[in-house]
Amino acid sequence: MSEQKGPLDGVRVVDLTAVVMGPYCTQIMADMGADVVKVEPPTGDNARYISVGPAPGMSGVFVNVNRGKRSVVLDLTTDEGAAALRALIEGADVFIHSMRARAIAKLGFAYDEVAAINQTIVYTNCYGYSRRGPEADRPAYDDVIQAQSGLAAVQKLLTGETTYVGTIVADKVAGLTALYATMMALFHRERTGDGQEVEVSMFETMASFMLVEHANGAMFSPPLGPAIYPRTVAPNRKPYPTKDGHVAVLIYNDKHWNAFVDSVRPAWIGEYGEAFSKLEQRAKQIDVMYGLIAQTLLERTTAEWLELFRELEIPAAPIQTPDELFDDPHLNAVGLFETVDTKHGPVRFPGVPTWFSRTPGRVAGPAPELGADTAEVLAEVDSLSERQFGAVVDGLGSPPHVSLPRVGP
Structure with a gap:
């Protein structure tokens, strides 16, 4: 009996995202069977260095949200790096990035340029703020969006202190939103054959998320009350x-x-x-x-x-701590945690929280070392010439004498 494959088996994702929002989105895609090619600059994703890990560049946060991906290092400011990315785009189903609009455009990979290479591609932008508003191209991080979306103010109503919640909720909610938006665009493509551009921004996502219940009386005309759901901010609402x-x-x-x-x-x-x-x-x-x-x-x-x-x-x-979740009887009974052997020892991942009767997902594998898959991935690209291939891997200091199983003319 053949091994069951996830629902995204056969989908190729070219992933230019970094830190958490975008990588969390594409981590789920990888767990669901997609081939996620993580394109990193020579310095790597900053998330490689933000927390403890078993080796330099392999922080716990990075390892978790980049598991099962393949890392390709490309310097997109060079002709060789840009040519390699264009070759990857030719065979991709999804292109996703988390650069600001002017930055991705400066590199030559805005939607129109990518669609000219592959007209059926689903192109997902992960931004802090939408390009359609006055805050376009402003930098954004989770703390800033928690404050601007009303979350920090709601915490004051609940606890008496303006504060952030103890998790990067804006990054993760926006990442999940990017995932479902991308999947909807892929579903549309399956029906029509048409690719399209998708935009997901943290601020709009969290504003919508906060107002699910807190819009309340303020939605009506005239307003029937303030934009707050009283139960969630009652002072006695606590353990x-x-x-x-x-x-x-x-x-x-x-x-x-x-x-x-x-x-x-x-x-x-x-x-x-x-x-x-x-x-x-x-x-x-x-x-x-x-x-x-x-x-x-x-x-x-x-x-x-x-x-x-x-x-x-x-x-x-x-009341449980995050440490105690690893020993929770229910989570272990349903098999949430999966242990994966890596070159740095076994890693116990919090795995796939969803269940499919025919196409179950699973932890896709260990997170990649920086650039570990550059030669392998580029060797799979028919349109990349041997000269271009050599220029990229030699310029990045990749191991010499890489075999080329398939190259273009």
Whole structure:
């Protein structure tokens, strides 16, 4: 029986992205079977150097979001490097980059120039801000976008301090958005044969993401309230202290509320009557409800509450650190983690969180050393002459005496 292949098997991606937004998008493509050719400058993707790792240029962040890709080093400011990239584009399905618009245009690889080489290509731009607005070509990082999109301000409403959340949420949400946008364009191409240009920007993505629930009353004309969803910024919305720790629980809808009250606080039925009987009433005084629950949960241990909530089918969980996720029984039971042998030793990756009955994805393999696949990838390109091939690999100091299994005339 042949090995099952992911749903993107046969798709070739030319990836000029760096750091996290774009690489996270293309990492998922690689896990789903795509051949992702990561084109890096001679200095490499900056993410190679931003955290701990087993070797120089192999930081943990880089290794995770670039697993299973092939690294090709090209100096696109040279004629040889640009010619090699054009040759790669000829056989690609997707071209994706995270440079600012003027930078990619200066190199000669804006959409019109790439489409002239391959008219059916899906060309995805990953920007900080859309080219269509006044902030076009401004640099952007996750912290800046968290602030500008309203996330830092919402954190102040919740915690009393203007702060960032403890994850690079803007990068990752924008990366996922770039993924689904690219997949939609590929789906359109499968139906029509037409390629197209796609633009995904961090600011617009996070503004849309934040306003899913926070647009709320501000969407209507005239406005029915501010752009905020009260439940998520209630001061008492936080993990509840228990007798020996903390527990996360949301006793929210009528079924869960009634189950909790009947089991733990039946006196509340007479004490509060209609004030808390329905979700609509509780939503209007959500922080009062959170406060009542907080006082009650101090009476038992975390384990006791978790046992009761499981019995009552109320959503609840313990507080876990990122380290503890690697030992989580459920995550290990479903096989989320995959160990891959690399030249630096085994790496335990957090793997593919989705499941397909016919075309499952899997961790595509180890992350590449800088330029490790330059010779192999360029040797696969029929339109690249032996002279051009030699100019690229020799100029980058690649190992000598590389064999050429297939080259153009």
